Amino acid sequence: MPQAVTLARAQFAFTVAFHIVLPAFSIGLASYLAVLEGLWLRTGRQVYQDLFQYWVKVFALVFGMGVVSGVVMSYEFGTNWSAFADKAGPVVGPLMGYEVLTAFFLEAGFLGIMLFGLKRVGPGLHFLATCVVVLGTLISAFWILAVNSWMQTPQGFRVDAAGRFIPTDWLAVIFNPSFFYRLPHMVLAAYLSVAFFVGAVGAWHLLRDRGNVAARTMFSMAMWMATIVAPLQIVMGDMHGLNTLQYQPVKVAAMEGDWETSRAAPLVLFGWPETEARHTEFELAIPHLGSLILTHDWNGEVKGLEAFPPDQRPPVPVVFWAFRIMVALGFLMAGVGIASLILRRGGRLFHARRLQWLAVAMAPAGFVALLAGWVVTEVGRQPYTVFGHLRTDDSISPVAMPGVAVSLAAFAIVYFIVYGAGFAYLLALVRKPPVPAEPGPYAGVPMRTAGITPGPPAAETLGDAWPVEPRP
Amino acid sequence: MMTLPWLDLPLVWGGLIAFAVLAYVVLDGFDLGTGILFAVERRTEDRAVMMNTIAPVWDGNETWLVLGGGGLFAVFPLAYAVIMPAFYPTIIGMLLALVFRGVAFEFRFRAVTARGRAAWEFAFLAGSTLAAFAQGLTLGGLLQGVRVVGGAYAGGWWDWLTGFTILCGIALVIGYALLGATWLVWRTEGDLQRRCRRHARALGAATLALIVVVSLWTPMLNPTFAHRWFGWPGILLTSPVPVLVVLLAWGFWLGLRHGHHVTPFLCALGWFALCYAGIAISLYPYIIPPGITFRDAAAPPESQAFLLVGAVVLVPIILAYIAYAYYVFRGKVQHGEGYH
Ligand code: HDD
Ligand code: HEM
Ligand code: HEM
Numbered sequence: 027m028p029q030a031v032t033l034a035r036a037q038f039a040f041t042v043a044f045h046i047v048l049p050a051f052s053i054g055l056a057s058y059l060a061v062l063e064g065l066w067l068r069t070g071r072q073v074y075q076d077l078f079q080y081w082v083k084v085f086a087l088v089f090g091m092g093v094v095s096g097v098v099m100s101y102e103f104g105t106n107w108s109a110f111a112d113k114a115g116p117v118v119g120p121l122m123g124y125e126v127l128t129a130f131f132l133e134a135g136f137l138g139i140m141l142f143g144l145k146r147v148g149p150g151l152h153f154l155a156t157c158v159v160v161l162g163t164l165i166s167a168f169w170i171l172a173v174n175s176w177m178q179t180p181q182g183f184r185v186d187a188a189g190r191f192i193p194t195d196w197l198a199v200i201f202n203p204s205f206f207y208r209l210p211h212m213v214l215a216a217y218l219s220v221a222f223f224v225g226a227v228g229a230w231h232l233l234r235d236r237g238n239v240a241a242r243t244m245f246s247m248a249m250w251m252a253t254i255v256a257p258l259q260i261v262m263g264d265m266h267g268l269n270t271l272q273y274q275p276v277k278v279a280a281m282e283g284d285w286e287t288s289r290a291a292p293l294v295l296f297g298w299p300e301t302e303a304r305h306t307e308f309e310l311a312i313p314h315l316g317s318l319i320l321t322h323d324w325n326g327e328v329k330g331l332e333a334f335p336p337d338q339r340p341p342v343p344v345v346f347w348a349f350r351i352m353v354a355l356g357f358l359m360a361g362v363g364i365a366s367l368i369l370r371r372g373g374r375l376f377h378a379r380r381l382q383w384l385a386v387a388m389a390p391a392g393f394v395a396l397l398a399g400w401v402v403t404e405v406g407r408q409p410y411t412v413f414g415h416l417r418t419d420d421s422i423s424p425v426a427m428p429g430v431a432v433s434l435a436a437f438a439i440v441y442f443i444v445y446g447a448g449f450a451y452l453l454a455l456v457r458k459p460p461v462p463a464e465p466g467p468y469a470g471v472p473m474r475t476a477g478i479t480p481g482p483p484a485a486e487t488l489g490d491a492w493p494v495e496p497r498p
Numbered sequence: 499m500m501t502l503p504w505l506d507l508p509l510v511w512g513g514l515i516a517f518a519v520l521a522y523v524v525l526d527g528f529d530l531g532t533g534i535l536f537a538v539e540r541r542t543e544d545r546a547v548m549m550n551t552i553a554p555v556w557d558g559n560e561t562w563l564v565l566g567g568g569g570l571f572a573v574f575p576l577a578y579a580v581i582m583p584a585f586y587p588t589i590i591g592m593l594l595a596l597v598f599r600g601v602a603f604e605f606r607f608r609a610v611t612a613r614g615r616a617a618w619e620f621a622f623l624a625g626s627t628l629a630a631f632a633q634g635l636t637l638g639g640l641l642q643g644v645r646v647v648g649g650a651y652a653g654g655w656w657d658w659l660t661g662f663t664i665l666c667g668i669a670l671v672i673g674y675a676l677l678g679a680t681w682l683v684w685r686t687e688g689d690l691q692r693r694c695r696r697h698a699r700a701l702g703a704a705t706l707a708l709i710v711v712v713s714l715w716t717p718m719l720n721p722t723f724a725h726r727w728f729g730w731p732g733i734l735l736t737s738p739v740p741v742l743v744v745l746l747a748w749g750f751w752l753g754l755r756h757g758h759h760v761t762p763f764l765c766a767l768g769w770f771a772l773c774y775a776g777i778a779i780s781l782y783p784y785i786i787p788p789g790i791t792f793r794d795a796a797a798p799p800e801s802q803a804f805l806l807v808g809a810v811v812l813v814p815i816i817l818a819y820i821a822y823a824y825y826v827f828r829g830k831v832q833h834g835e836g837y838h
Pocket of ligand 2: 042045048093094101130166212557560
């Protein structure tokens, strides 16, 4: 049923691509909110509380969408990949079971308090609830990346007579060779994605009102993230790539667009990989640099695609291009970080309109890089679901073409309606500038202890004189 | 490698998964029921109050669904691999309905126009109803049996759509609405509460009638079920179930009559627990009748033991902090109050 496989893959890729973006948003934003609330409790400065109230509205929206997209994922393994579920379930299932027990319940249990409970439990416990939600998002990332990394670099199992994967060593399963590269790379990606989104919102409001203190604060915080985390991510990505070279060399060959094995592998900047002709057209390449990056040796040997049988090669152009998109955006982000660092000297950061426009344009940059990264990882793993052991064609459910086609269409329609509307609400939220005494997410809840709240000052008087308030 | 040989792992896990599914049914049951009641409660302010009673807890309630499905995947992978394709349309339908239900909380609140708000309220109503109906279809389909050949689903496209499954779907919609109505009797006051009492009375009668019909129909589907229920010694185990249902009905009506706040809800939960026990009695030892027992479907002991260690430690902790979260949001929810 090659047709059904294609559609099932399209459906899975479609839904998981939506899912990955939303939790990444949640992971990054939860941590950002915890930082803001911590700063508020520590310094008592009103601007931090205002930023917290501003972003927590976005968080509530994104989290709700993330949850429902995740519930879909946990059933789709069975609906679309039941053969995979039956065979790999004994290894993959318990890890996801742990994710539910250690992360999802934790998030869900304390999310209510984080969103609705400030008045009921007070600032101290509320901050604790926020931190617990952050912990939940990170634990969730831990388990799901353990699962995904195991599918890339499986170990710690044997295969029984029925073709099932039987775990023999759980520590080896969880801490598989690519796990410690994938997890930090993913978490940093989530942080960077949110940093660039926050930075874009800050920049947008600075462009319209240079004096808005909350906009200044978020822009500056985001630029610090860009300065520090983007270079870190590049280093992390390089290490991740070396790890992949060791365990999945065919994927690296596809990423690089190298067809022939070579001791002076070039770094292909651009080109058009031709699968039929087994050649990369219009190649713009720097000799030896590929060998240098991948082996950290000028004449290191890099295996090309020809070294692998054709039925073990992934679709080269997709991997090749997705990789370039991710890396280009990574370097662009680091560039923005460096530019912001230079502009900070002499206090030019809040006046640098060109940088701010660039930051606005880069609002989706992190999410695009993140998706591109997943395409490299997942498409590069093809034609396997469990690399080297279980082929995608053998993972599929016995559901016939029409069923998958109808459900794919239903998913597409529903997701475009629902997430389209969610995206519109999100934009509506961030289009409003943050104001002093920012109202909480749910009108009618006095979010702060009564008595010390000044009325919102008129827009013109907003300056650096944002009121500094005592700790509540 | 730890495998806990002294423990009957499949049996323990069967019990735990059954518990997770029951927890899901009663907890999300009143959430979905609250949404279903939007069909008769049309005033915006009342709808806001109704949503507010569940806004802080619905995510936690839905997590039991993830545990039920994820747990099945982990410890009974064969069952997961058969059930999901067999009920492909109802599962996908349920998931899409839950998407609408889940986003409606925030979207309704963020909508700027009255039309937008009404649209998301409708999405909430329709999503809740459809999710409940799809769950009923799935349950009915499981009870009537699934054709399996060589460890994979071998039935047709429309096996899940029969008179019996449709009846189960309707029964679950009505039953969830009852849970929702009694939940609102507990958590609201004034006019809304008074109306919910009335809804509860009608829904209670309907639920009882449907319990009787489904209970009489189920044994006819499969001779094993009939033997279990009416044969000897099965009847020793099964006869208390209807007696308890009647006792709870008595408590339910007294509670409503005397204006109790919590009793009707607890009695409705009791009905659900008893029906669930009845299904378990019918099915045991099958996880997918007529062919697959829970032992056939079990993951290897290495997998079951590994997850069990975590479950034994974590489930009590989870129950504790969930109880705390409910405690934080205790009390009546008022008009115009608080969380949206
Ligand atoms: C903001 C997002 C972001 C940015 C800027 C980068 N990446 Fe990335 N990358 C990801 C987000 C990401 C990701 C989405 O998180 C992936 C997909 C799966 C994973 O583990 O990380 C990923 C995968 C991924 C892989 C695939 C590994 C595998 O599956 O075997 C490699 C080799 C790199 N990255 C390397 C890089 C390099 C050299 C970067 C420097 C410019 C870079 N990434 C920037
Ligand atoms: C395809 C595999 C995946 C499945 C089956 C899955 C499943 C789920 C489910 C069921 C939820 C909702 C939990 C709830 O009810 O609260 C969820 C949320 C979440 N997932 Fe995933 N997930 C997958 C991939 C990922 C990945 C790759 C990440 C990121 C590293 C991730 C991170 C999260 C986080 C942080 C949340 C909670 C925050 C939110 O809901 O927005 N998941 N996931
Ligand atoms: C959440 C982030 C993820 C994204 C964006 C993502 C993306 C993708 C994409 C694009 C494909 C299609 C590959 C192709 O058609 O060539 C795919 C397939 C698949 N992925 Fe992922 N994936 C993610 C996480 C996961 C995780 C955590 C798991 C494992 C638990 C997983 C398991 C699979 C499986 C089983 C398939 C189907 C078989 C296949 O086509 O490879 N994915 N994913």
